[in-house]
Amino acid sequence: MVGWAPNGAVFGLAQALGGLPDAAVNWRTTVAVRAAVSMTYGNLAAQELSNVIRLLAYSSIAQAGNFLLGVVALGVSPLAMQSLAVFAAAYAAMNLGAFAIVARTGRDISSVAGNGTLRRGVVRR
Secondary structure, three states: OHHHHHHHHHHHHHHHHOOOOOOOOOHHHHHHHHHHHHHHHHHHHOOOOOEHHHHHHHHHHHHHHHHHHHHHOEOOEOOHHHHHHHHHHHHHHHHHHHHHHHHHHOOEHHHHOOHHHHOHHHHOO
């Protein structure tokens, strides 16, 4: 559940920056650079982890970068706020599902290996 906190903060930032004019500060470039750093760091830091909970935490850092890209689109696209809301809902559902799988299978990466072949009844439609 803690993994949702960074994205909630970014959604709050989107609300605050939505009406800020571009001339006030070059905030779009700053936010875009922070988004790229967040996505890169989150993905690179998660590569060598064997604890799935920590892997999901670093994934949340990377997803916060994706959220920030939506913030950059505020004021440029009329669909930016709606896109952020859809992304937030989808992210929350997927994160909840990922943690449910971890709760069922275990925290070590080897415990989720082979779920597609070993537990076919779980993944079949």
